[in-house]
Amino acid sequence: MSEALAGEGIRIGSAAMLDFGADVLQLSFAEANPARVLAAIDKHFSPADMLVSRGEIAIPQLFVSDMDSTMIGQECIDELADYAGIKSQIAEITERAMQGELDFESALRERVGLLEGLEEEAISRCLDERIEASPGAKVLTETLRKHGARTVLVTGGFHHFADAVGKQLGFDRVVGNRLDVAAGKLTGKLAGPITDSATKASVLAEELEQLGSSAHSLATGDGANDISMIEAATYGFAYRAKPKARDAANGRVDRGDLTSILSLLGVPKTDWVT
Known part of the structure; x- marks a missing residue:
């Protein structure tokens, strides 16, 4: 790891495994930009928490x-939309909004508008049957x-x-x-x-x-x-x-x-x- 990070211009000051029941490696740097550290870990060790x-x-x-x-x-609105038979239509809008491709408020109002007329009882069913x-x-x-x-x-x-x-x-x-x-x-x-x-x-x-x-x-x-x-x-x-x-x-x-x-x-x- 030290060689990989050094190749990105990041020098490790110290490294130690934390001993509390989980595999966590703690790295300390005398001087390093957090964004560069994240990018370097992504590049060489992804996926990682x-x-x-x-x-x-x-x-x-x-x-x-x-x-x-x-x-x-x-996504609750996507699952609720399935009870109205329009899950794929709403899920597509949800995904674009979460990716930042659509204005959130406009996308929300559009999706809620498509649910007009759905029985309120469908929400309880959705909670019981779909949400975990x-x-x-x-x-x-x-x-x-x-x-x-x-x-x-x-x-x-x-x-x-x-x-x-x-x-x-x-x-x-x-x-x-x-x-x-x-x-x-x-x-x-x-x-x-x-x-x-x-x-x-x-x-x-x-x-x-x-x-x-x-x-x-x-x-x-x-x-x-x-x-x-x-x-x-x-x-x-x-x-x-x-x-x-x-x-x-x-x-x-x-x-x-x-x-x-x-x-x-x-x-x-x-x-x-x-």
Whole structure:
């Protein structure tokens, strides 16, 4: 590894395997640009789970996370659309929005509009039949809570799903969009303000303000609308992410599950809530 990094102009100051039940190699550099370190690891050792930090890594006091394709393995609106028989049509728009090819709000309103007339009961069925937590999601959230972190689920998805997911996984607060319902059916509109990329960043900033300027924060996400909070967090993790979100992160999980974040934060497995 030292030769490979040296070939990229990066010199390792020290290297050690952390001894707490996980295979984590900790590298220290006397002087190195984090972006160059990430790029070099990508070039020579991908796929790998990694975190690059300018300071000593500590357990965060705040954890803010995206929901769809991050804390759960699905995109809720795509799965809900299947009950209306238009999953492929909506999934294509979702993918382009998460890649950053479409304006998030416009894409969201377009997809919600296509669900007009769908019975509200389909949401409960979708939750029961389709929605599953990502591997390690509950362990990550509950472990961080055990260590004193405040946990916030902030999603461009919908409260109909996020409230249940947040409760299941142990989040203290849930922020999301609201589907408008009338006479037991979706109206094809949203109720209230939009939760988008700017909202995610502002929620992180608002929570940090309550905790104090010295608090460390962790943000996880996978799509373009997560970039602002990933960049704003002390530790911004891209989980199995789209390229633009991955490029914005100083932490990446490409190989393992969400508990890889705990390992990279230096939390021993004996301290995990399982």
